[in-house]
Amino acid sequence: MASGIPSxxxxxxxxxxxxxxxxxxxxxxxxxxxxxxxxxxILSWAAGTAVAGAAPADRGRVWLLPRLTGWSSGVAPFAVADAADGTLLGYLGLRDIRRVPDQAVAAYWTTPAGRGRGVAARALDAATLWAFSPPAEGGLGLYRISLDHSLANVASCRVAERAGFLVEGTMRGSFLAPDGVRHDSHLHARVAV
Structure with missing residues (x-):
């Protein structure tokens, strides 16, 4: 902590x-x-334009590098793995933590092996409960977590709703797909109660 600014x-x-x-x-x-x-x-809805534009052999490295150092810069990037064998089933990330007081933004994806098993919704719920927990209990003490997804990504909407994230509205043209097409997005949020 320097000059009274929190780390x-x-x-x-x-x-x-x-x-x-x-x-x-x-x-x-x-x-x-x-x-x-x-x-x-994943490439269409969750990888981002930098990853989608990278050579296929480089995409994993391009996506992973910022997540390896994310914790030190105010991002909570979780690998979602099978607890029994360690198989990577997906990703759950919280970013922009406290950019707006007591808030964060969530993002997620699941591998084909993780789909249809409630992996993303359960991971989103677990990370949200942790983020809402007080710092004294190891959490972040947040009040609100939001997320958004393209209206065309119906599966992501189901994940958000199953994890208790209510639809708050539609953001016009907010999602830019790797093919350059803009999509409207749903804005979802969940607040600590």
């Missing part, structure tokens, strides 16, 4: 959510992330 660093955290383990990413995740970043659904 943006967040202590890397591991969470258990039933048969899921939410843990910090490591360099050893690069191969599995690379496979995920070549999945058409």
């Amino acid at each position: 943006s660093e967040i202590t890397p955290t591991t969470l258990q959510a039933g048969d899921l383990l939410l843990r910090p990413f490591t360099e050893a995740d690069e191969a599995a992330v690379g496979v995920a970043m070549n999945d058409p659904a």
